[in-house]
Amino acid sequence: MSEEVKFWHLRNHQLFWVLNNSQVRQLCIITNYKRAKKGEMIDFGEHESSRIYLLKRGNLKIVQVDEEGNELIVDIIQKGELFGSLNFGQDNGSYEYAQVLTDSVVLCSFNTADFERLLAEHPTLAISYTKLIGFRLKRIKNNYSNLFFKNTKERLIAFLTDWANREGRFTGNQVCIDNFLTQKEISQIICSSRQTTTQLFNEWEQQGLISYSRKEIMIKNLKELA
Amino acid sequence: MSEEVKFWHLRNHQLFWVLNNSQVRQLCIITNYKRAKKGEMIDFGEHESSRIYLLKRGNLKIVQVDEEGNELIVDIIQKGELFGSLNFGQDNGSYEYAQVLTDSVVLCSFNTADFERLLAEHPTLAISYTKLIGFRLKRIKNNYSNLFFKNTKERLIAFLTDWANREGRFTGNQVCIDNFLTQKEISQIICSSRQTTTQLFNEWEQQGLISYSRKEIMIKNLKELA
DNA sequence: TCCTAAATGCAAGTTACCCGACAATTCAAA
DNA sequence: TTTGAATTGTCGGGTAACTTGCATTTAGGA
Numbered sequence: 376m377s378e379e380v381k382f383w384h385l386r387n388h389q390l391f392w393v394l395n396n397s398q399v400r401q402l403c404i405i406t407n408y409k410r411a412k413k414g415e416m417i418d419f420g421e422h423e424s425s426r427i428y429l430l431k432r433g434n435l436k437i438v439q440v441d442e443e444g445n446e447l448i449v450d451i452i453q454k455g456e457l458f459g460s461l462n463f464g465q466d467n468g469s470y471e472y473a474q475v476l477t478d479s480v481v482l483c484s485f486n487t488a489d490f491e492r493l494l495a496e497h498p499t500l501a502i503s504y505t506k507l508i509g510f511r512l513k514r515i516k517n518n519y520s521n522l523f524f525k526n527t528k529e530r531l532i533a534f535l536t537d538w539a540n541r542e543g544r545f546t547g548n549q550v551c552i553d554n555f556l557t558q559k560e561i562s563q564i565i566c567s568s569r570q571t572t573t574q575l576f577n578e579w580e581q582q583g584l585i586s587y588s589r590k591e592i593m594i595k596n597l598k599e600l601a
Numbered sequence: 602m603s604e605e606v607k608f609w610h611l612r613n614h615q616l617f618w619v620l621n622n623s624q625v626r627q628l629c630i631i632t633n634y635k636r637a638k639k640g641e642m643i644d645f646g647e648h649e650s651s652r653i654y655l656l657k658r659g660n661l662k663i664v665q666v667d668e669e670g671n672e673l674i675v676d677i678i679q680k681g682e683l684f685g686s687l688n689f690g691q692d693n694g695s696y697e698y699a700q701v702l703t704d705s706v707v708l709c710s711f712n713t714a715d716f717e718r719l720l721a722e723h724p725t726l727a728i729s730y731t732k733l734i735g736f737r738l739k740r741i742k743n744n745y746s747n748l749f750f751k752n753t754k755e756r757l758i759a760f761l762t763d764w765a766n767r768e769g770r771f772t773g774n775q776v777c778i779d780n781f782l783t784q785k786e787i788s789q790i791i792c793s794s795r796q797t798t799t800q801l802f803n804e805w806e807q808q809g810l811i812s813y814s815r816k817e818i819m820i821k822n823l824k825e826l827a
Numbered sequence: 828t829c830c831t832a833a834a835t836g837c838a839a840g841t842t843a844c845c846c847g848a849c850a851a852t853t854c855a856a857a
Numbered sequence: 858t859t860t861g862a863a864t865t866g867t868c869g870g871g872t873a874a875c876t877t878g879c880a881t882t883t884a885g886g887a
Contacts, residue, residue: 498727522749526873568875796847
């Protein structure tokens with residue numbers, strides 16, 4: 376990737392708007408670019424080598440692994456979002472990794488120590504960053520409350536609605552989403568079993584409300600799902 | 602409260618270690634102190650008037666209310682922890698409030714705008730703050746994964762273990778926790794029904810493993826709960 | 828093109844846990 | 858001390874959704 380392209384990747388990101396051009400040039404130096412293909416795993420790295428990532432293109436999932444080896448998809452990261460050792464590598468027990476969902480992703484990363492130094496030099500950046508993390512906290516809290524109050528069908532609807540609003544292409548009430556998730560993955564996101572999720576999709580399919588394929592999901596009208 | 606006491610409240614907090622004495626004195630000026638009694642509700646205040654709180658004494662619960670009015674306890678805040686508009690008041694939909702659990706609490710607070718200004722002046726403080734938020738994110742992610750992978754009994758054990766480690770007084774294997782929660786509240790924390798929680802406590806009580814009262818909870822041996 | 832592994836479809840058996848109902852107890856205020 | 862509200866104790870019915878198990882379809886590499 377050319378230096379110029381690298382520069383614009385960072386320059387265009389909301390987080391770095393507070394920096395001037397020469398500051399962004401400096402930032403380029405500590406930035407590491409990477410391309411990864413579908414299925415590839417990205418390890419945040421614990422401790423010293425921990426990194427913060429910025430996803431430039433594509434989507435990936437954040438998987439949390441508990442002490443018994445259970446895997447849970449805690450978040451879907453999309454273009455422009457940060458992930459990785461957001462708390463600067465001071466980890467407690469549980470382990471997380473990211474896995475690429477789309478055909479390929481482009482991402483850049485910083486060593487947490489470098490990034491921490493950068494924040495120390497640019498307080499306004501530190502505040503923007505803090506707001507981002509705060510927002511993430513809110514998102515997961517919301518998922519948490521969904522899990523308790525909504526049943527599986529409602530959670531699936533909430534997930535589809537959210538996804539459609541984030542990345543869907545609307546034509547009137549109809550919405551079309553580029554699909555990079557299997558039903559199994561969707562079930563892991565909404566905390567349900569694969570079979571239950573499949574069943575819900577088929578019910579809707581029979582009612583002509585939805586059309587699911589590995590390439591795309593078409594929904595006639597989000598409000599009619601029930 | 603005397604100025605000197607106020608000073609030491611802030612001086613002793615981990616978050617402000619990076620500041621020197623005169624900086625802490627300045628911080629005192631923008632700080633608002635408050636005492637609140639059991640049951641009292643603390644509204645973070647949306648938008649302009651939003652505040653960040655630091656709990657100096659006691660415990661309180663953070664309750665999230667969704668658009669249908671359902672209430673969920675998303676976190677228990679204890680001495681020394683921050684809560685409130687941690688994401689600087691940029692709120693999305695859902696509403697949160699805090700309610701005092703112990704007989705009384707002492708807390709100090711800052712206007713988010715003031716606090717933001719403070720962070721801008723002290724980048725190292727901004728980093729400490731970010732780490733705190735990151736840690737909170739981790740905690741809720743952990744609860745989230747518990748909710749999916751563990752059954753009610755396991756979640757109750759996890760909660761009690763966590764509580765005991767945070768605030769319990771150990772005597773060998775036995776641990777005694779000052780109790781400020783009703784069984785209903787505990788059930789709301791572990792995302793269960795009141796009846797199921799009661800039943801679990803009674804089972805353990807009959808086995809002589811635990812002794813529950815409104816004042817304290819005694820557990821013979823955390824590892825024997827099963 | 829074939830071939831294998833992954834993804835999807837379908838059904839019946841099982842169960843953890845919610846929910847309603849009500850009694851007994853505790854607590855705090857009057 | 859009384860009184861009423863909140864908390865705790867106990868029971869059983871109902872059910873959403875998990876599980877197990879297998880058949881079918883799809884996708885992607887050799």
